Amino acid sequence: MTIRLSDEHRLIQSTVREFAARELLPVAADLDHNPRYPAEIVAKAAALGLLGLTTPEAHGGAGMDQIANVIVQEELARASAGFQTIVTVNNSLVCTPIFKWGTTAQKDRYLRDLARGTRLGCYCLTEPTAGSDAMSLRTSATLQNNEWILWGTKLFVTNGVEADVCIVYARTEATAGARGVSAFIVEKSFPGIAVGKIERKLGIKCSSTAEIVLEGCRVPAGNILGERGQGGKIALAALDGGRIGIAAQSLGIARACLEESRAYVLQRRQFGRSLAEFQAVQWSLADIATRLEAARLLTYRAAALVDEGRPCTREAAMAKLAASETAMFAAHKAVQLFGGYGYLQDFPVERYFRDAKITEIYEGTSEVQRMVIARELLATV
Amino acid sequence: MEIIVCFKQVVDPELPVRDFAIDPATQRQVREGRPLVLSTYDENALEVALQIKDKTGSKVTALTIAPQATVGDSVRLALAMGADEAVVVDDPRSPNLSGPVKARLLAAAIRKIGHYDLVLAGCESADWVERVVAPLLAEELRAACVTFAGRVEPAGSGLVVHRQADEGYHVLDVRLPAVLSITSDEANRPRLPKVKDIVTAKRKPVRTWPVADLGPDASAAPTAEGVEVRDVMIPQRTARCEFLTGDPDAQAAALAARLRELKLL
Numbered sequence: 001m002t003i004r005l006s007d008e009h010r011l012i013q014s015t016v017r018e019f020a021a022r023e024l025l026p027v028a029a030d031l032d033h034n035p036r037y038p039a040e041i042v043a044k045a046a047a048l049g050l051l052g053l054t055t056p057e058a059h060g061g062a063g064m065d066q067i068a069n070v071i072v073q074e075e076l077a078r079a080s081a082g083f084q085t086i087v088t089v090n091n092s093l094v095c096t097p098i099f100k101w102g103t104t105a106q107k108d109r110y111l112r113d114l115a116r117g118t119r120l121g122c123y124c125l126t127e128p129t130a131g132s133d134a135m136s137l138r139t140s141a142t143l144q145n146n147e148w149i150l151w152g153t154k155l156f157v158t159n160g161v162e163a164d165v166c167i168v169y170a171r172t173e174a175t176a177g178a179r180g181v182s183a184f185i186v187e188k189s190f191p192g193i194a195v196g197k198i199e200r201k202l203g204i205k206c207s208s209t210a211e212i213v214l215e216g217c218r219v220p221a222g223n224i225l226g227e228r229g230q231g232g233k234i235a236l237a238a239l240d241g242g243r244i245g246i247a248a249q250s251l252g253i254a255r256a257c258l259e260e261s262r263a264y265v266l267q268r269r270q271f272g273r274s275l276a277e278f279q280a281v282q283w284s285l286a287d288i289a290t291r292l293e294a295a296r297l298l299t300y301r302a303a304a305l306v307d308e309g310r311p312c313t314r315e316a317a318m319a320k321l322a323a324s325e326t327a328m329f330a331a332h333k334a335v336q337l338f339g340g341y342g343y344l345q346d347f348p349v350e351r352y353f354r355d356a357k358i359t360e361i362y363e364g365t366s367e368v369q370r371m372v373i374a375r376e377l378l379a380t381v
Numbered sequence: 382m383e384i385i386v387c388f389k390q391v392v393d394p395e396l397p398v399r400d401f402a403i404d405p406a407t408q409r410q411v412r413e414g415r416p417l418v419l420s421t422y423d424e425n426a427l428e429v430a431l432q433i434k435d436k437t438g439s440k441v442t443a444l445t446i447a448p449q450a451t452v453g454d455s456v457r458l459a460l461a462m463g464a465d466e467a468v469v470v471d472d473p474r475s476p477n478l479s480g481p482v483k484a485r486l487l488a489a490a491i492r493k494i495g496h497y498d499l500v501l502a503g504c505e506s507a508d509w510v511e512r513v514v515a516p517l518l519a520e521e522l523r524a525a526c527v528t529f530a531g532r533v534e535p536a537g538s539g540l541v542v543h544r545q546a547d548e549g550y551h552v553l554d555v556r557l558p559a560v561l562s563i564t565s566d567e568a569n570r571p572r573l574p575k576v577k578d579i580v581t582a583k584r585k586p587v588r589t590w591p592v593a594d595l596g597p598d599a600s601a602a603p604t605a606e607g608v609e610v611r612d613v614m615i616p617q618r619t620a621r622c623e624f625l626t627g628d629p630d631a632q633a634a635a636l637a638a639r640l641r642e643l644k645l646l
Contacts, residue, residue, distance in 0.1 A: 011457055011579050019573055049576035062576035072576075 003300050005071070012068050016075040019048060024079035031082060032351050035205035037162055038083060046117020050076075050087055055095045060112035066241075066303040070248040077252025078259075081355035082206035084252065088245035089158045090114065094121025094167055097238045098185070101226040106185060110165055122163035123242075124154035124186075124212050125235055132368050134169075135178040135232055139214060141170035148172075148184060148224065150217040153196070156362070160210025161195055164188040167238075168214065169231045178232025183225040192217030203354030240313050241306065242363045243320035247299040250323035250359045254292045257330035257352050261285060261337045275337070284337060288330045295323035314376040321369040324359035331356040382439035382535065382557075384430045385494065386464065387487050387502040387514070388423035389445055389475075390455045392416070394507050401615070408613045409477055410508060412451075419455045422503025424571040426563040429533050430501050431463045431572065437535050442494065443467045446475045446486050449589055460582035461574035467585070468494060472592035479608065480513040486592065487514070488521035489599035493590070497558060499540070504529050504562040515562035525559040531566030 005013065023041050031038055045051060053069050055061025062068075069091065076084035098111050113119040130137040139152025150170050157166070166186045173180035186193055196211030226234050262285060265275035275281045298319040305312035331353040335342035342349045360366045392401075393416045402411040419427075430441045443459035445452055449471035456467045470490050475483070491497060500522070505512045512528075519526030531550065532543035539556040545564055555561070563569065574582075592599070625635045640646040 007453065007457060008579050008583070011454070011461060011574070011582075012576055015461075015573050015576075015579065022573075047575070048573055053576060057577055057580075063580055064576055068576070 003297065005067075009068055009071055012064070013071045013075060015048070016050070016072050017078075019045070019050075020075050020079035024076065024083055028080040028083070029345070029348060029351065031080060031206040032203075033345060037086075037208055038206055039162075041083065042086060042117065042120070045076075045083075045087060051090050051117035051120075052095050052111075052115020053091055055091075055099055055111060055115040059099060059107055059115055061095065061115035066244065066306040067300065070244060070251075070299055070303045073245050073248035074252040074255070077249040078256050079252075080206070081249055081253050081352075082204040084249050085158055085204050085207040086120075088242070088249060089123060090117070090121050090163075092242040092245045093123035093238050094163075094165065096241050097167060097183070097225065097234055100237070101183070101230070101234050102185075103222070105222060106225065110185060114165060119165050120159050120163040121165045121167065122157050122159040122212075123238065124157050124160075124166050124168040126156045127153060128155055132365055134235065135181065136176075137169060137171060137181065139168070139170040141172045141182060141184065141219070143172075143221065146221045148219040148221060150184065150186070150192070150214040150219060152214050154212040154214070156199070157210050157212050158207055158362075160212055161198060161208035166193070166212060167225065168212070169235050170214075172231075173229050175229070178236070179229050181231035181235070182228050183231040183234045184219050185223045185225050186214075186217060186219050190218055202357060203351065204358055239363055240316045243316040243369075244299060244302050244306065244312075246359055246363045247295065247302070247316070247319040247323035250320075250327035250356070251292065251296050251299060253327040253352050253356050253359065254288065254295070254323070254330040257327075257334035257349065257356075258285065258288045258292060260347075260349055260352075261288070261334045264338055264341075281337065284333050288326075288333055291322075291326040291329060295319070295326045298322050314373055317364070317369040317372040320359075320364065321366055321373070324356075324366060327352075327356040327359050382433065382437055382498045383442070383496055384433060384439050384499045384501065385442045385444050385491055385497045386423070386427050386430045386459070387444050387500065387518070388427065388455065388459065389420050389483075389506060390417040390447060390452055391420045391506060391508040393418045394421065403613050403615065407477055408610045410613075412476055417451060417454065419458055420503055420507045422505060422507070422563060422565060424503075425565045425569045426501040426503050426561075427459055427462060427464065428569045428571045429530075429561075429563050430499075432569070433499075433533065433535055434463065439498075440465050442497075444470075444487065444490055444494070446470045446472050446478075446483060446490070446592070448473045448475060456587060457579075457582050458574065460585045460587075461579045462572055463574075463578065465585065467587045469587060469589045470592050470595065471589055474592075480509070480511040481517055481608075484514045484517035484521060486595060486599050487518050489595040490590070491518075491522060493595060499557060500524065500560040501533075501563055502560070504564045512562070515560050519560035522558065522560060525555055525557075526561070527553055527555055527559065528562040529564045530561040531564055532568050533561060533563075 049062035052061035053064045057063040095114050114121050127137050141148045141150045168184045168186045171180050172182040192215050194213050196213045199209040265281050268275045302312050302315040302319040334349040335353050338349050341347050404411050434441050441464045443464040502515045527542050529545045530542045531545050534541045542553045542555050544551045625632045
């Protein structure tokens with residue numbers, strides 16, 4: 001059993017690699033050092049269909065499979081992890097849930113524009129007191145006069161500044177935990193929603209991360225996504241797919257570390273020889289490459305399960321866990337291999353190091369991934 | 382307008398240096414195991430055709446003479462970029478055929494396609510750089526020919542063509558049918574295919590003809606064409622360092638003299 005990419009997959013890979021080389025590589029460092037949302041590059045990515053990759057063509061997407069998504073996310077992240085974050089959230093955490101759970105009216109109203117990238121989406125789950133324990137969220141939604149009224153604060157929302165379609169998770173039932181939560185599609189133009197604090201981060205700086213504040217936000221009754229009480233299920237199902245996107249992001253960062261380190265050690269000379277001739281250096285590269293391959297196989301396996309319509313919760317968690325820890329390992333090694341130069345902004349590895357860290361945290365920390373995997377291992381039913 | 386774009390595949394020019402090899406028996410670059418890509422200027426030619434299609438709704442056919450088993454990726458790319466159909470003349474000899482023979486085969490294929498208004502090809506291939514296919518093809522087809530076209534605009538029943546020249550560019554009125562060889566220009570940077578077009582490319586028609594279908598003349602074994610390849614080799618690069626002595630005036634004079642001797646000035 002090997003990973004054999006179809007002809008279409010290979011052409012998508014070479015196309016996105018070329019896109020990344022033309023549009024992202026020349027500006028990736030600048031997007032990090034002088035952070036700004038790269039609107040014009042997002043528009044070009046949207047024109048190629050990268051913002052709605054797995055959304056069916058009938059709804060404005062590219063109609064590709066999850067393997068293609070992994071390929072695209074890895075190629076984008078290899079060039080700019082921050083840019084890729086913008087793209088993967090729109091794909092996995094916004095387009096996919098609306099496609100899976102949305103009514104026809106909701107798909108007509110939102111999905112086409114989101115998949116084509118003419119509107120950007122965001123996913124509002126985390127709160128100040130609900131991070132890993134997401135289902136303890138407190139944002140409330142009450143039905144009044146055919147409108148849902150939402151009160152609460154959402155934190156760490158990727159694309160929070162630029163998005164105008166927000167999937168917001170709020171408690172609608174007296175029940176605690178996941179069963180009490182419902183999902184809503186909230187437009188920024190609805191009364192009572194505002195962008196709060198915009199975060200300054202360690203890495204992925206060109207992607208905005210913001211607070212979303214809901215103060216009596218009025219949402220039409222028809223904008224509930226799925227059934228009442230289904231929000232927990234929707235949120236977690238979305239994260240399964242989102243985790244595959246983050247695993248792919250991690251592969252891209254790790255590959256960037258490997259490629260840059262390899263090139264550097266071949267030309268840097270100390271003690272009369274190139275660094276590449278030292279065994280310790282060789283072993284470092286071998287370790288990065290091996291972990292990267294293992295993480296890639298886990299990621300592709302999770303993606304293949306999605307494409308087969310089979311459950312993938314455990315495999316997606318394993319992929320995200322392995323790949324994110326590999327990205328951090330690779331970045332740590334890369335900075336060390338570059339020595340003093342690895343600490344300078346003139347070289348890309350310090351950015352990879354800062355970008356890699358978030359992959360161990362968002363869309364479920366490594367600790368949460370371990371909880372998910374252990375729960376499946378220990379289930380007796 | 383019906384446009385035919387002639388293209389060929391070459392070994393990826395961005396190949397790592399260690400993978401570049403010459404087969405001494407055939408005096409050709411070794412292709413086995415190397416990645417093949419659309420020849421660079423042929424991509425520009427395809428882009429020019431597609432821009433005309435965007436403006437006028439023309440039909441674009443991508444045509445190649447190639448071993449059918451290895452040309453799939455480039456055909457797929459051409460269709461994904463927007464060509465309406467592809468024609469592949471399956472000829473296992475083709476990587477080793479010279480420009481004049483290719484031109485004859487392409488002309489025969491174009492006659493078999495039957496109808497065209499405009500034929501585009503890259504001004505030179507990324508491997509042999511002979512620069513003869515387009516003019517010879519025009520001669521075979523008795524069509525107008527402009528080489529090194531950078532920009533092509535439909536205008537009335539013909540075209541306005543910007544032809545690159547050493548001192549700038551010429552603007553030409555060209556009547557159809559015409560054969561143009563295309564060079565790269567800011568305006569013809571090849572587009573990247575959209576993901577959904579990559580998916581739908583496989584639904585577009587690809588006609589494959591064995592080279593024998595082009596008739597006995599075209600597919601006859603190529604006889605001596607007046608050009609014999611004697612040697613193909615990878616140049617050995619050496620570096621030499623020459624120090625010029627004396628005061629700055631003397632050094633400057635010596636440098637100027639040396640550069641003239643080396644025909645660099």
